[in-house]
Amino acid sequence: MRQSYKNHVRYYAPHHFVFLPLSAAFTVAAAVKAGKTRRNKWIWTALAGAGFLTTYLAVMTRQHHSLEVQDRVVRLEMRLRYYQLTGKRLETVEEALGFGRIAALRFASDAQLPTLLDRALEENLSADEIKKAVTDWQADDMRV
Numbered sequence: 001m002r003q004s005y006k007n008h009v010r011y012y013a014p015h016h017f018v019f020l021p022l023s024a025a026f027t028v029a030a031a032v033k034a035g036k037t038r039r040n041k042w043i044w045t046a047l048a049g050a051g052f053l054t055t056y057l058a059v060m061t062r063q064h065h066s067l068e069v070q071d072r073v074v075r076l077e078m079r080l081r082y083y084q085l086t087g088k089r090l091e092t093v094e095e096a097l098g099f100g101r102i103a104a105l106r107f108a109s110d111a112q113l114p115t116l117l118d119r120a121l122e123e124n125l126s127a128d129e130i131k132k133a134v135t136d137w138q139a140d141d142m143r144v
């Protein structure tokens with residue numbers, strides 16, 4: 001399937017559709033049991049707390065490190081690409097754009113990138129508006 005605006009969100013099935021739902025279900029079940037029982041209430045409460053903490057840490061840790069690295073790679077890729085296309089340094093407008101809009105611009109074709117970048121600055125387009133304005137979507141199938 002060719003990547004587009006409508007399908008560019010990526011999931012890791014074992015994590016998103018197996019581990020997290022099971023972990024969340026365990027947390028809810030333990031919390032319900034803690035609310036209904038008088039015997040060993042503190043154990044069920046502790047299990048619910050541990051389940052919540054495990055679920056939370058699994059979500060945050062999995063994404064945090066890989067996304068930091070990916071963001072650096074995207075920024076460097078866009079600096080190189082913009083320089084190759086225009087002979088200008090992207091660093092001069094990076095702060096005005098912000099990372100979210102730079103990341104959105106990476107989906108634009110080489111032909112559209114310089115114009116869309118200028119338009120994003122002039123019209124203060126959001127990252128979502130930039131993605132919607134891309135006419136020749138360039139897939140990013142290697143992201144985390």
